[in-house]
Amino acid sequence: MEGRGLLEELQAIDAQHIMSTYARQPVVFVKGCGARLWDAGGKEYIDFLGGIAVDAVGHCHPRVLHAIQEQAGKLLHVSNLFYTEPQFRLAQKLTVIAGMDKVFFCNSGAEANECALKIARKWGKRKEPPAIEIVAAEGAFHGRLFGTLSVTAQAKYQQPYEPLVPGVRIVPRNDVCSLRKAITEHTCAVILEPIQGESGVHPLSIEFLRTARECCNHVGAFLIFDEVQTGMGRTGTWFMWQQLGVQPDILTSAKALGGGLPVGACMACGEAANVLERGDHGSTFAGGPLVASASLAAIEAIEEEGMLYNARTMGAYLCEQIALWRERLPVTEIRGAGLMIGFDIAEPVAREVVRVALREGVVVNATGENTIRLLPPLNLQQEEADEGLRRLRLAIESAVAERTA
Numbered sequence: 001m002e003g004r005g006l007l008e009e010l011q012a013i014d015a016q017h018i019m020s021t022y023a024r025q026p027v028v029f030v031k032g033c034g035a036r037l038w039d040a041g042g043k044e045y046i047d048f049l050g051g052i053a054v055d056a057v058g059h060c061h062p063r064v065l066h067a068i069q070e071q072a073g074k075l076l077h078v079s080n081l082f083y084t085e086p087q088f089r090l091a092q093k094l095t096v097i098a099g100m101d102k103v104f105f106c107n108s109g110a111e112a113n114e115c116a117l118k119i120a121r122k123w124g125k126r127k128e129p130p131a132i133e134i135v136a137a138e139g140a141f142h143g144r145l146f147g148t149l150s151v152t153a154q155a156k157y158q159q160p161y162e163p164l165v166p167g168v169r170i171v172p173r174n175d176v177c178s179l180r181k182a183i184t185e186h187t188c189a190v191i192l193e194p195i196q197g198e199s200g201v202h203p204l205s206i207e208f209l210r211t212a213r214e215c216c217n218h219v220g221a222f223l224i225f226d227e228v229q230t231g232m233g234r235t236g237t238w239f240m241w242q243q244l245g246v247q248p249d250i251l252t253s254a255k256a257l258g259g260g261l262p263v264g265a266c267m268a269c270g271e272a273a274n275v276l277e278r279g280d281h282g283s284t285f286a287g288g289p290l291v292a293s294a295s296l297a298a299i300e301a302i303e304e305e306g307m308l309y310n311a312r313t314m315g316a317y318l319c320e321q322i323a324l325w326r327e328r329l330p331v332t333e334i335r336g337a338g339l340m341i342g343f344d345i346a347e348p349v350a351r352e353v354v355r356v357a358l359r360e361g362v363v364v365n366a367t368g369e370n371t372i373r374l375l376p377p378l379n380l381q382q383e384e385a386d387e388g389l390r391r392l393r394l395a396i397e398s399a400v401a402e403r404t405a
């Protein structure tokens with residue numbers, strides 16, 4: 001009763017005072033620990049979504065909690081007009097684990113990509129003739145700011161805001177031939193997600209990624225990998241490029257980077273690392289001591305608690321178990337790497353599965369009518385995996401049965 005009353009009150013406030021951009025599920029979460037969440041009525045859930053890949057170290061990880069508490073008692077914000085130690089320690093650590101030279105901190109994934117695009121444009125405009133074009137792939141999601149929206153080639157996001165930033169060329173996902181044709185002397189950058197997350201966990205083929213690298217080298221353009229979702233251990237290595245062997249010039253991160261707090265990073269190596277100069281770009285909040293402390297603590301937790309290994313083994317386990325469902329359920333393709341998993345259901349019931357899954361006590365996400373996406377914490381434990389799978393299977397059974405009845 002307590003939970004329902006609070007939910008209804010918040011829904012009323014939502015209707016009256018919040019711009020209605022989100023389709024929220026009817027649940028109020030009040031507490032989290034590891035891969036478990038509790039709602040206002042005291043019901044427990046297994047979190048297979050991790051705040052859309054943000055809660056990589058689980059909810060309220062003691063190390064992150066301690067870092068936040070300690071830093072909050074000392075200093076919250078002074079701006080980037082001054083030095084604060086956590087930002088510099090984070091820069092040192094992050095560039096090493098990412099294999100990059102330098103970083104620009106910001107507050108979100110879209111901002112990190114915006115910075116990447118600005119680096120590419122500034123650099124390309126110095127050439128003769130100026131190279132201003134950016135190549136991106138169909139189905140990509142790079143953010144909702146004007147620059148990032150312009151390379152997010154999905155009509156539903158772009159159409160209401162046209163005209164967008166000019167100079168963008170879109171190629172079909174994994175179409176190597178179109179990619180080769182699109183990258184010319186006018187190109188300053190190619191931006192790609194190694195696995196397209198938001199559009200349904202679609203990995204780009206190694207041939208497509210290698211071709212992008214090769215063509216960028218050929219024309220002298222930057223290759224940008226948007227690892228906002230695939231990075232920070234999600235796919236079993238710190239960043240996915242490290243297992244692909246295709247190195248970008250610019251690498252973006254956010255989501256899990258802050259251990260639950262909003263941090264973004266645009267990293268770069270080689271020439272790309274030195275394009276931005278004093279006054280070229282900035283952000284008031286970016287890299288503040290609180291978020292930087294949380295981020296450092298999250299990185300240490302991932303490192304010291306073997307979460308990269310856990311992401312690989314637990315990810316493989318989840319995929320194996322879901323594959324077994326095919327005997328009885330219309331589960332078709334299973335895609336992903338590490339703990340970034342998407343699978344298709346032959347019936348268009350994914351949104352219903354999300355709803356029933358909540359009733360059963362597991363949080364998942366639908367990226368379309370047929371696709372379920374799982375992004376659980378990287379320290380997901382065996383019993384949490386088994387319990388979450390059991391609940392999810394029940395939800396799929398129920399949604400499919402209802403549809404085909």
Ligand SMILES: Cc1ncc(COP(=O)(O)O)c(C=O)c1O
Binds near residue numbers: 108113141144229
């Ligand atoms: C690959 C990718 N890039 C960029 C973004 C945008 O990140 P944010 O919502 O933090 O701006 C997202 C968000 O889902 C993403 O998945």
